[in-house]
Structure formats: C-alpha cells, structure tokens
Amino acid sequence: MTYPIQVQNLTKKFDQFTAVDNITFKVKEGEIFGFLGANGAGKTTAMRMLCGLSLPTSGEAEIAGFDLNKYPEKIKKNIGYMSQKFSLYEDLTVRENIRFYGGIYGLDNEKIKSKTNTMLSTLSLLEEKNTLVKSLPLGWRQKIAFSVAMVHDPKIIFLDEPTGGVDPIARREFWNMIYEVANNGTTVFVTTHYMDEAEYCSRVCIMVDGRIDALDTPLSLKKQFNSKDMNEVFVKLARHSKRTE
Amino acid sequence: MKQFLFFIKKEFTHVWRDGHTLFILLAMPLTQILIFGFALTNEVKNSSIGILDNSKDKASVELIARISASRYFDVVSIIPDNAHIDPTFKKGKIKMALIMPSDFEESLLHSNSAKIQLIADASDPNTATTLINYASAIIRDYQKELMANQDFPNTIKTEIKMLYNPQLKGSYNFVPGVIAMILMLLCSMMTSISIVKEKELGTMEVILVSPIVPLRVIFAKMIPYFIVSMINITTILLLSVFVLEVPIKGNLILLISECILFTITVLALGLLISIVAKSQQIAIFISLMGLFLPTIMLSGFMFPIENMPIGLQLISNLVPSKWFYHIIKNIMIKGSSLQHVWKETAILVGMMLVLVTVSIKKFKIRME
Numbered sequence: 001m002t003y004p005i006q007v008q009n010l011t012k013k014f015d016q017f018t019a020v021d022n023i024t025f026k027v028k029e030g031e032i033f034g035f036l037g038a039n040g041a042g043k044t045t046a047m048r049m050l051c052g053l054s055l056p057t058s059g060e061a062e063i064a065g066f067d068l069n070k071y072p073e074k075i076k077k078n079i080g081y082m083s084q085k086f087s088l089y090e091d092l093t094v095r096e097n098i099r100f101y102g103g104i105y106g107l108d109n110e111k112i113k114s115k116t117n118t119m120l121s122t123l124s125l126l127e128e129k130n131t132l133v134k135s136l137p138l139g140w141r142q143k144i145a146f147s148v149a150m151v152h153d154p155k156i157i158f159l160d161e162p163t164g165g166v167d168p169i170a171r172r173e174f175w176n177m178i179y180e181v182a183n184n185g186t187t188v189f190v191t192t193h194y195m196d197e198a199e200y201c202s203r204v205c206i207m208v209d210g211r212i213d214a215l216d217t218p219l220s221l222k223k224q225f226n227s228k229d230m231n232e233v234f235v236k237l238a239r240h241s242k243r244t245e
Numbered sequence: 246m247k248q249f250l251f252f253i254k255k256e257f258t259h260v261w262r263d264g265h266t267l268f269i270l271l272a273m274p275l276t277q278i279l280i281f282g283f284a285l286t287n288e289v290k291n292s293s294i295g296i297l298d299n300s301k302d303k304a305s306v307e308l309i310a311r312i313s314a315s316r317y318f319d320v321v322s323i324i325p326d327n328a329h330i331d332p333t334f335k336k337g338k339i340k341m342a343l344i345m346p347s348d349f350e351e352s353l354l355h356s357n358s359a360k361i362q363l364i365a366d367a368s369d370p371n372t373a374t375t376l377i378n379y380a381s382a383i384i385r386d387y388q389k390e391l392m393a394n395q396d397f398p399n400t401i402k403t404e405i406k407m408l409y410n411p412q413l414k415g416s417y418n419f420v421p422g423v424i425a426m427i428l429m430l431l432c433s434m435m436t437s438i439s440i441v442k443e444k445e446l447g448t449m450e451v452i453l454v455s456p457i458v459p460l461r462v463i464f465a466k467m468i469p470y471f472i473v474s475m476i477n478i479t480t481i482l483l484l485s486v487f488v489l490e491v492p493i494k495g496n497l498i499l500l501i502s503e504c505i506l507f508t509i510t511v512l513a514l515g516l517l518i519s520i521v522a523k524s525q526q527i528a529i530f531i532s533l534m535g536l537f538l539p540t541i542m543l544s545g546f547m548f549p550i551e552n553m554p555i556g557l558q559l560i561s562n563l564v565p566s567k568w569f570y571h572i573i574k575n576i577m578i579k580g581s582s583l584q585h586v587w588k589e590t591a592i593l594v595g596m597m598l599v600l601v602t603v604s605i606k607k608f609k610i611r612m613e
Contacts, residue, residue, distance in 0.1 A: 086447070106456065
C-alpha cells in the first residue's frame with residue numbers, strides 16, 4: 001500500500017493561537033479522504049499547509065513522495081487544487097481558462113488542445129467553449145474548475161469545500177466526478193462541512209479545535225459513536241469544542 | 246519561459262476584454278492635456294474690468310482704449326461715479342476697476358504727476374496681482390511713449406527676460422506634471438487592482454499552488470500596463486508638441502528613459518500596495534490618497550515647494566513624482582542633459598531599487 005499523503009505532528013500557530021494542533025495521519029492511494037470540521041476547526045489551514053500555501057510551524061509531511069519542508073516545488077507539479085471560490089477567470093472564456101491553467105502547468109499546445117476537447121465533451125460543454133465564464137451558472141463553473149484543477153493529471157487533488165453554494169443536484173453530479181477520478185487512481189483530499197457528503201468518503205477525519213478527534217471509515221465511525229448517521233457522529237464530537245466562531 | 250508567455254497572454258486578454266477601462270486609460274492623457282491646456286489655466290485672459298473715467302479727455306480716452314484693446318482685459322462696465330464702484334464689485338461683474346482722475350490730461354502735461362487708481366478684487370490674490378501688473382505695464386508703456394522725446398537723467402531701466410518660457414505659458418509647467426500624474430494613476434492603481442482582484446477571486450491561491458514562479462506572475466501583470474504607459478507618454482508628448490506647442494528641448498532618448506525609470510518605480514509601488522490591500526476598494530483608496538494626492542500637492546506641479554513649511558518640504562523629498570517632475574521639466578523645457586539632472590535621476594534610481602526589492606521580498610513572504 002502506498003500513501004501519497006503522510007502527515008506527522010503537523011502544527012500551525014498564528015501568534016498565540018494554535019490553528020492546527022499536532023495532527024498525524026496517512027492517506028491511501030486512490031482514496032477519497034474527507035476532512036471534516038466546524039468553521040474554524042482548522043481544516044482549511046491544514047489543507048493550505050499540505051498544498052504549500054502556508055508554512056507549517058512544526059512537524060513534517062510527505063506529499064506525493066516529496067518532503068513538504070524540502071521540496072515544495074516538486075510537490076506543486078504533482079498536486080491539483082480547487083478552492084471554494086472555484087477560481088476561474090470570469091472575463092476569460094472556458095477554453096481560455098483551460099489553456100491558461102494547462103499552460104502554467106507546462107503542458108504543450110497539442111496536449112492542451114486534446115485535453116480541452118476531452119474535458120469539454122465529458123462535461124458536454126463543447127458548445128460553451130467560447131462563452132465567458134461569468135455568464136455560466138455556478139454549478140457549471142464548479143465542474144469546469146474541477147476539471148481545470150485536474151488538467152495536468154495530478155497524483156493528488158485537494159478540494160477545499162468544493163460544493164459551497166451549489167444546488168443538491170449539482171452536488172450529486174460533482175461527487176460522481178470525484179468518484180471517477182478516484183477510480184482512475186487519483187487520491188482525493190476533500191474538506192467539507194456537509195455531513196451527507198461525509199458518507200461518500202472512503203475515510204473521514206473529524207477535526208475539533210485543531211486536533212483530529214476521529215479518523216475512520218464512515219461505517220466504523222457510526223458504529224463507534226453509536227449513531228445513525230454522520231451528522232450525529234459529528235454533533236457528538238463537536239459538542240466539546242471550546243472554539244466559538 | 247513558456248508558462249510566462251501564457252501568463253502574459255492572459256494579462257493582455259484581461260486588459261483587452263475590459264474595453265471600458267482600456268478606453269478610459271488611453272483617453273486619459275487626451276482629456277487631461279486638453280483640460281489643463283485650455284480650461285484649467287492660471288494665465289489670466291479676458292478679465293472683466295470696469296472703468297470710471299472722471300476726466301474724459303484725450304489722454305484718458307487713449308489710455309482706456311489701449312487697456313481695452315489688450316487681450317488680458319475686457320471692459321464690461323462703465324461705472325458712472327464713485328458710489329457705484331463697490332456695488333459693481335459685489336455683484337461680481339468685474340475683477341478690477343480703473344479710475345481716471347478728473348484732471349488727468351491736465352496734470353499729466355503740466356504738473357509732474359498724474360494719478361490713476363487701480364482697484365482689484367483680491368479675494369483671489371493671485372489673479373488680483375496679475376491684473377494689476379498687466380494694467381501697470383500698459384500704463385507704463387503709454388507713459389514711455391509720451392516721454393519718448395524727452396530725456397530723463399538718472400533713470401534705471403530694468404530689462405526683463407523670461408528664460409526658457411518667454412511667453413510665460415502655463416503648459417510648460419503642467420505637461421511634465423500630467424505625465425507624472427497619469428503614470429502614477431495608471432501604473433500604481435491599475436497593477437495593484439489587477440493583483441488584488443486575483444486575491445479576491447481566489448485565482449491567486451491556485452496560481453501559488455501551481456509550479457509557476459511567483460515573481461513571473463508579477464512581471465506578467467506589469468507588462469500590459471507598462472505598454473499602456475508607453476502609449477500614453479507618446480500621446481502626451483505628441484499633444485504637447487503639436488497642440489500646445491510646448492517644445493522638447495532636451496534629448497528625447499533621455500526623456501523617454503527617465504519616463505521608463507519612473508514607470509518601473511510606480512509599478513513597484515503598485516505591487517507594494519497590492520501586498521497590503523485586501524480588497525480592490527482599499528487598493529484604489531491607498532493609491533489615490535497615498536500616491537495620487539501627494540503627486541498633485543507635493544511634487545511642485547501645482548504648488549511651489551519652496552513656499553511650504555519645512556516639514557512638508559522634507560516630506561516632499563519622499564515623493565518620487567517630485568524628482569520625476571523636476572527631471573522632466575528640466576529636460577523638456579530647459580533642454581538639460583543628464584549631467585544636469587544626474588542627482589535627481591540617482592535619487593529616483595535609488596527609490597526604484599528599494600521599492601522593487603522590498604515589494605519582491607514582501608510578495609514572497611505572503612505566499613509562505
């Protein structure tokens with residue numbers, strides 16, 4: 001078994017405040033790893049460290065086989081990232097967005113062209129390729145943003161609350177896309193605060209006050225906490241939180 | 246390198262797509278030059294004046310004719326008597342009144358002195374002084390002609406020569422100022438907005454997660470605005486030479502190089518703003534209050550620095566536009582070469598180096 005993400009005693013402090021408190025975990029290849037927590041629990045901070053957007057105060061991590069503290073540049077080539085803002089340029093067309101992101105990951109023109117075509121036909125958006133992103137509905141943007149984050153076929157994809165603000169049907173469809181990339185061997189690391197989404201994950205890690213309070217498959221977690229669904233598990237754990245929003 | 250090209254292409258698309266902004270940016274030099282050149286001028290022309298002629302003799306009529314013939318004055322009111330002087334001023338009809346005594350010609354010819362009274366509306370002191378000076382000059386000329394065939398012993402004649410700008414044209418002063426203003430606005434505000442916009446959109450995060458070197462992101466952002474700035478400088482120089490008839494006396498290559506130096510300095514300032522500012526509004530606010538206002542007030546373009554309190558004079562030394570304005574004015578109007586402006590240029594180069602270093606360092610820290 002290979003572990004594309006291995007985290008050891010990772011900590012992030014902002015002055016006196018410990019946002020992420022000594023977390024340790026491993027993520028298996030091709031797994032959909034859910035990172036759960038209330039607002040302010042530290043899940044986004046943890047993810048930002050793993051993506052190289054933020055430097056850890058202490059601790060170690062190995063991402064895609066590279067040490068986070070030593071080779072952040074090598075890690076960057078092997079990971080994809082999609083934030084809750086979907087991060088597309090609204091004044092560029094769908095095709096220009098794909099071209100740009102493909103370009104900054106160093107894909108050549110041929111590759112970008114073929115990628116654009118497969119991507120748009122999979123999303124059945126071929127007709128919209130010259131439409132400005134700002135005139136597309138949010139659900140479509142989200143799917144495009146996800147495909148764009150996958151444009152360079154990364155080993156790991158980090159999704160930061162990827163379903164914020166879209167309707168349930170679009171969310172469902174989006175999770176189908178996640179399953180597909182996971183089936184193709186990409187490791188998916190996803191933060192969310194929708195508990196129904198937690199049920200879709202292979203394993204779930206619940207953060208409370210910067211620490212990991214539980215980590216297991218949704219099924220075992222429900223058994224362990226004697227709960228009927230993930231929502232109940234979460235409420236039982238988060239009840240003890242000392243942090244207020 | 247190829248990634249960099251993708252980036253530059255994207256930046257150009259942004260600028261190109263936002264047609265309204267691009268239009269404003271390119272039309273700005275045109276409107277500024279026209280406004281400053283033809284509307285906002287501190288030269289005094291066609292000022293309304295009133296005349297009270299108590300003598301109505303040959304000499305007074307002739308002098309009045311000369312005054313009303315001058316392009317500085319426009320006689321709008323003939324005041325019947327002393328009691329009407331004050332009300333005419335209060336109504337705002339006139340800026341100056343010329344009062345001829347009842348025995349003007351008589352005293353001019355027979356006694357040695359004739360008195361004329363000039364009353365000016367000094368609620369605007371600069372205009373008042375200028376009007377009085379113009380009127381006195383016309384009266385002096387008239388007097389000189391009258392005395393032409395007489396020799397006065399012991400008179401001192403001052404011969405005045407206005408160097409570099411013999412016609413005392415205001416445009417000589419503001420063309421360099423407009424260049425400084427537009428570059429400041431364009432480079433600092435537009436670059437900071439375009440960087441902060443990426444932060445707001447969240448695209449900056451995605452870019453920082455990607456393997457592209459952050460420094461290249463910044464350079465790519467600056468290039469389109471650098472080019473727009475160069476276009477604007479060309480527009481301003483062409484307009485000032487061909488429309489306002491302000492000559493470029495110095496070396497054109499030196500002039501352009503100084504403009505490029507200043508452009509890079511303000512681009513670095515824009516980058517610095519974008520590091521501090523969290524939103525586009527804040528970026529706009531900082532560049533207007535922190536850069537644009539000092540450019541207008543402390544560069545010497547609108548208000549002479551020598552007249553300011555010592556504290557402000559010291560502060561003005563920190564404003565890059567002050568040095569740039571000084572350099573451009575000297576090169577354009579006086580025809581100075583580098584050996585005359587090397588000190589100011591060195592200061593500007595120093596500022597540029599400090600700003601570029603600081604902003605690049607700060608930008609790296611941000612992403613960590």
